[in-house]
Amino acid sequence: MRMKLRWLGLVLLLASPRLGRAQDIKLPADVEKLSAKAKETVEVTMDGPMLRWASKFLSAEDPEEAKCAKLVANLKGIYVRSFEFDKEGEYSSVDIDALRAQLHSPVWSRVVGVRSEHDGDNVDVFFKLEDDKMSGIVIIAAEAKELTFVNIVGPLEVDQLADLGGEFGIPKLNPKTLSKEPKGDRR
């Protein structure tokens, strides 16, 4: 009888919505522990229902919030971990490699991969394609004193997301105004 109950419990657990969560990328345990070392940690975990609920509070009259509402309308989840450290070398590249390894699958395409030996900034952007449609994006930004992992699940317009930068007070990029000083340190 007890065995049957255990099996029933297991079945219920497997059928529970938590396991069916949209996030299919798992952060390595060591990355999750980085918050103990970090000066600042940002942790955002928003599943579909939470996203929909939060977006109800976005004002349609505010242009920025209206853009956000449009952007998140069809998303299934947003997961962000960002750690800012006082000094360099607080996280291991092994953890980042473990994270990248999860994205080595046919559905994921690395569209940007920058390795800078000059300032140590490494940025990877992966798109998830399903039926020739974008259904997710993962950004791994490993900077000298900052490590950021972003996973957005669901269909979205990348340009719309990038354009939000200007709206949030981050100046929009203009190739003509970009610094041309660092040279020959990228691969």
Place this chain on the structure above:
Amino acid sequence: MSVDNDTKRTEDALKHALRRQDAPDGFADRVLARVAAHNSTEAPRGYHDSWWQLFTRPAVRWATAAALAAALVAGGLHYRQVQFEKAQAERAQGEAAKQRLMLALRIASSKLQLARSKVNEINADQTENHEEKE
């Protein structure tokens, strides 16, 4: 003659039966005690009746109605206050969730911008090198 005798006997029997006789000792005390006991058992019923009779007075009826109305109003106000506080708490939670969502999008956007700027830097450098070679 025998008829006279019979009549006489009957009269004697009646006289004997209806003769005056004194009550037994303590009879009057027992009767009074029973009457007192009977009155004492009926007392609560009389009290109950008098409690309800309070409501026959108009002043008491008005006071009761006013108290009930005041209780209803107080209950309604309390319910409204609870609902208001609940809505406020929900709104605060929603605003916090919205801020988290905006923060997540801001971070995602800034990192995309970082990637874009790195790519643009590389492109600009490559263009510059190409022009220098030419």
